[in-house]
Amino acid sequence: MRTLRLTLGAAGVVLVLVGVYHLLARGLTNLVATAVWLAGGVVAHDAVLAPLVVLLGVALLPRLPSWSRGPAVAGFVVLLTVTLTAVPVLGRFGAKPDDPWLLPRPYGALWLGLALLVVAVVVAAALLRRHRSGQGAS
Amino acid sequence: MVPAPRPPRERDFTSTLRGPEVAARVGVWLGVCFTVAFLTGVWSHLYQNQPAWLTIPTRPVWLYRVTQGLHYLSGTAAVPLLLVKLYAVYPKLFADVPWRRMRDLTVHLLERASVALLVAAGIFQLATGVANSAQFYPWSFSFRATHYAVAWVAFGALVLHVAVKLPVIRSALTRPLDDGERPGTGLTRRGLVRVALGASAVAVVTVAGGTVPWLRRLSVFETHDGTGPQDVPINKSARRADVVGAALSPTYALEVVHGGTTRRVTLLELQRMPQHTARLPIACVEGWSAAGDWTGVRLRDLLDLVGAPAGSDVRVVSLQPHGPFRYSQVRGNLVQDPLTLVALRLNGSALSIDHGYPCRLIAPDRPGVLQTKWLGRIEVT
Numbered sequence: 001m002r003t004l005r006l007t008l009g010a011a012g013v014v015l016v017l018v019g020v021y022h023l024l025a026r027g028l029t030n031l032v033a034t035a036v037w038l039a040g041g042v043v044a045h046d047a048v049l050a051p052l053v054v055l056l057g058v059a060l061l062p063r064l065p066s067w068s069r070g071p072a073v074a075g076f077v078v079l080l081t082v083t084l085t086a087v088p089v090l091g092r093f094g095a096k097p098d099d100p101w102l103l104p105r106p107y108g109a110l111w112l113g114l115a116l117l118v119v120a121v122v123v124a125a126a127l128l129r130r131h132r133s134g135q136g137a138s
Numbered sequence: 139m140v141p142a143p144r145p146p147r148e149r150d151f152t153s154t155l156r157g158p159e160v161a162a163r164v165g166v167w168l169g170v171c172f173t174v175a176f177l178t179g180v181w182s183h184l185y186q187n188q189p190a191w192l193t194i195p196t197r198p199v200w201l202y203r204v205t206q207g208l209h210y211l212s213g214t215a216a217v218p219l220l221l222v223k224l225y226a227v228y229p230k231l232f233a234d235v236p237w238r239r240m241r242d243l244t245v246h247l248l249e250r251a252s253v254a255l256l257v258a259a260g261i262f263q264l265a266t267g268v269a270n271s272a273q274f275y276p277w278s279f280s281f282r283a284t285h286y287a288v289a290w291v292a293f294g295a296l297v298l299h300v301a302v303k304l305p306v307i308r309s310a311l312t313r314p315l316d317d318g319e320r321p322g323t324g325l326t327r328r329g330l331v332r333v334a335l336g337a338s339a340v341a342v343v344t345v346a347g348g349t350v351p352w353l354r355r356l357s358v359f360e361t362h363d364g365t366g367p368q369d370v371p372i373n374k375s376a377r378r379a380d381v382v383g384a385a386l387s388p389t390y391a392l393e394v395v396h397g398g399t400t401r402r403v404t405l406l407e408l409q410r411m412p413q414h415t416a417r418l419p420i421a422c423v424e425g426w427s428a429a430g431d432w433t434g435v436r437l438r439d440l441l442d443l444v445g446a447p448a449g450s451d452v453r454v455v456s457l458q459p460h461g462p463f464r465y466s467q468v469r470g471n472l473v474q475d476p477l478t479l480v481a482l483r484l485n486g487s488a489l490s491i492d493h494g495y496p497c498r499l500i501a502p503d504r505p506g507v508l509q510t511k512w513l514g515r516i517e518v519t
Contacts, residue, residue, distance in 0.1 A: 001304070008301035015294025016255065022287030026280060033279040034262075034288065041261030042254065049221075050228050057153070061324075069324025077330075078337040081218035085268055085341045086359040094273030098375040101366040102273060110358035114344070 067133050068126035075122035079115060086111065151229035155330050161226035162310035163331045167338070168223050169296060171216035172260070175267075176293040178209035182423060183286055185505050188467055196475045199502035200429075203421035206505070207349035210425030211342050213267045218337035220260055222330065249302055256299050259292035271345070271425045272361050273373075282423075348426035362426040367490040370430045373422055373506065374461075376491040381512045384457040390496055392480070396444035396518040403443070405496050408482060411435045416477045422506040432500045434481035437473055437516075446518045449474055454499050457514040466508040467519070468501065477502045480513060 023031055056076075064072055088094060090111055095103045184192055185202055195201065230253075236242035266277070266285050275281060300307070315328050325333070347357025351364060362371040376382050384390075391402040413433055421427040441450065449470035456464050472478050478501040482489055489495045494511030501509065 005301045005304050008297055008304070012294045012296070012298025012301060015297060016291050017294070019259075019287050019290030019292075019294060022290060023284070026283050026287065030279045030284060033277060034284050037266070037277055037279070038258040038262050038288070041265055042258045045224060045257070045261060046228075046231060050224065053225065054151075054228075064324075066324060070326075070329060071324075073325045074329065074333045074336075077218070077222065077333045078340055081221050081337045082341045082344060084221070085214055085217045086344065088269045088272035088274040089359050089361060091274075093276070094269075096273070096375075096378065098377045099372065101362060101371050102373075103361055104363050104365060105358065105360070107359060114358060 065130070067129040068122075071122045071125035071129065074125075075118045079118045082114070083111065146232050148229045148233045150232070155325065155327055156226050156229055158226075158306050158310035159313065159315055160327050160330055161223055162307045163315065164219055164223045164226065164334050165307070166311075167335065168216055168219040169300070171212045171219060171338075172293060172296055174212040175209055175216065175263070176289055178205045178212070179286070179289050181205050182209060182505065186282075186423070186508065188469060193471055194469065194503070196472055196477070196502045199418055199477065200421075201503045202505055203349070203419045203427045206421050206423060206425065207427060210267075210271060210349065211346055213264060214345055215338045215342050216260075217264050217268065218341055219334055220264060222334035222337075224257070226330075252295060252298050252302060255291065256295035259288050259295055262288050263292050273424065345425075349421075351428075360426070361424070362428075364428060366428070367492045368430070368484045368487060370420060370428050370484060370493065371422075371426060372492045373424070374511075376495075376512070379456075379458040379461065379512070381456070381458040382491065384459075384514070385491055385495055385512050392440075392497060392513055393515040394440050394444050395515065396441070396446045396450075399444045401443050403440070405482075408435055408480070408497060411439060413482075414476070414479060416479060416500070416502075418477065418500055418502055420500075420506045420509060421504075427506075430484050431486065432479055432481040433483035434479040434497060434500070436476060437468070437478045437480055437499070437501075438476075440480060440516060441473065441518065444518070450518045453517045453519050454510045454513055455515040455517065456510050457512040463507045463510070466499070466510045468499070472501050472504070475502060480516075 023034060026034075061069060061073070083090075086107070089103055089105075089107050092103050092107065182202070182205065185194060188194065236246055263285065266281065266288075269275065270281055270285070315331065316326055343353060343356050344359040345357055346360070347354035347364075348360035348362050354360070354364060364371070366372055376385060391404045392408065394401045394403060412435070414436055415431055415433040417429055417431050419427050419429040437452070438448070441452065446452075450473060451470050452468045452473055453465055454468060458464050468478070478499075480497050481494075481500045482497050484490070484493055489498065494513070497513050498511040499509050499513060
C-alpha cells in the first residue's frame with residue numbers, strides 16, 4: 001500500500017510537471033490568460049454555483065412535501081448538469097454566417113422540451129411516491 | 139440575539155449525501171472518464187503532430203473517428219460526474235486548518251494545493267473542451283496547445299489525488315453505501331450516485347448524434363446534425379478560408395513537385411486519370427464525424443508522374459493564403475495507401491467548393507484538419 005501510494009504520487013507529480021513544462025513553453029501571455037481561466041473555474045464553482053446549491057437546499061427543499069423531495073433533487077441534478085454542458089450551443093456563440101450547417105438546431109426550444117420532459121418525470125415519480133406512502137399509512 | 143455571521147465550517151454541512159461514500163463511487167467513474175479523455179487526447183495530439191518515431195496506422199480507417207468520438211463523449215460524461223463529486227466534497231473546503239503544528243500544517247496545505255490544482259485543471263479541461271466542440275473561443279490562449287498542456291496537469295493531479303486519498307477511497311468503497319441513513323433531502327446516497335450516472339448518460343446522449351448517427355434523433359444539443367454540402371458537414375467554408383478566387387480560377391492546375399521536377403496537372407487531366415472510390419470518414423477534432431463516398435485519383439499515382447520513389451513523405455499545400463492548417467504532412471505509409479485519394483467528387487457529384495473544389499486530400503484514419511482542402515501543390519519532402 002505504501003509503495004503503491006508513493007509510486008502513484010511520484011508519477012502524478014511527474015505528469016503535472018510535464019503539463020507545466022508545456023504551459024511555460026507557450027510563453028507568458030498564454031500562461032496569464034490560462035491562469036485566469038484556471039482560477040475562474042474554481043471561483044465560479046466554489047463561490048457561485050456551490051453556495052447557490054446550498055442556498056436552494058436550505059431555502060427551497062424543506063418547503064417541498066417530503067414525498068416530492070427525492071424526485072425534485074434528481075430532476076434538478078440532471079437538468080442543471082446537462083444544461084451546463086449545453087451552454088455553448090444554447091448561446092450559439094460559435095455560430096458563423098457562412099456555415100449554416102454548424103449549430104443548425106433550435107436549441108432553445110429543444111432545451112425547453114428537455115426541461116418539460118424532466119419536470120414531467122419528476123412530477124410522475126413524486127405522485128407515485130405519495131400514492132405509495134399513502135397506501136403504507138392506511 | 140442573532141449570532142454574528144461567520145464563515146461556514148466543515149461540520150456545518152449536515153447532509154448525509156456529502157462525504158467519501160458518494161465521492162469515492164462517483165470518483166471512480168469520473169476517474170475512468172478523465173483517463174479515457176486523457177489517453178484519447180494524447181493519441182489525437184500524436185496524430186496531428188506525426189512525430190518521426192511513430193508510424194500511425196492506416197487501418198481501421200475509422201480508428202481516429204472512434205478515439206476522437208470517445209474523447210468528446212468521455213469529456214461530456216465527466217461534467218455531471220465532476221459536479222456531483224464536487225458537491226460531495228465541498229465541506230472539505232471549510233475544513234479546519236491546523237495552524238499550530240508546522241508538520242500538520244505543511245501536509246494540510248500540500249493536500250489542499252494538490253486538490254486545488256485538480257479542481258482548477260479539471261474544470262478548465264471540461265469547460266474549454268465543451269466550448270471548443272461548439273467552436274466557441276471566449277479566451278485569448280491557444281486552445282489546442284493549452285488544452286493539451288493542462289490535460290497533463292489534470293491527469294497528473296488526478297493520479298496524485300488517488301495516491302493521497304487511497305486509504306479513504308478503499309475504506310469508503312468497502313463500507314456499505316447506505317448505512318441506515320435518514321436522508322433529509324429525500325435522496326439516498328445510492329440515489330445520488332445513480333442520478334449522477336444518469337445525468338452523465340443524458341449529457342452523452344444529447345450530443346452523441348454528432349458522431350454516432352443512430353443516436354441523432356435524441357441528440358438535441360449536437361453541434362452538427364449530419365447535414366452539409368453534399369450531405370457531409372464542413373468546419374471551414376471557402377469564403378472564410380479566403381480561397382474562392384483561387385479555387386475557381388480558370389487557369390487552375392495542381393502542381394506536383396519532386397526535387398527539380400514540377401508537373402502542372404489540370405483539372406481535366408486529373409479527371410482523365412484512373413478514378414477510385416473509397417468510403418472514408420471526416421473525423422473532426424471538435425468531436426463530430428461523418429462518412430462519405432469520395433472519388434478521385436490515388437495520391438501515389440500522382441507522385442508517379444514526377445518519378446517520386448515509393449514510400450516518400452509528402453507535403454500537401456492548400457490554395458488558402460493563411461491559417462495553421464494551410465498545409466499538412468502525409469507520411470510514406472499513408473502516401474502508398476490505395477485509399478489515400480486526391481478527391482474530385484463526393485457522394486456522386488463534383489466536390490463542392492466548401493469541401494475543397496477543385497480537389498482535396500482524403501486519407502484513411504486521419505484527423506479532419508489534416509484532410510487538406512483546395513489543394514494547390516503536392517511536394518515530395
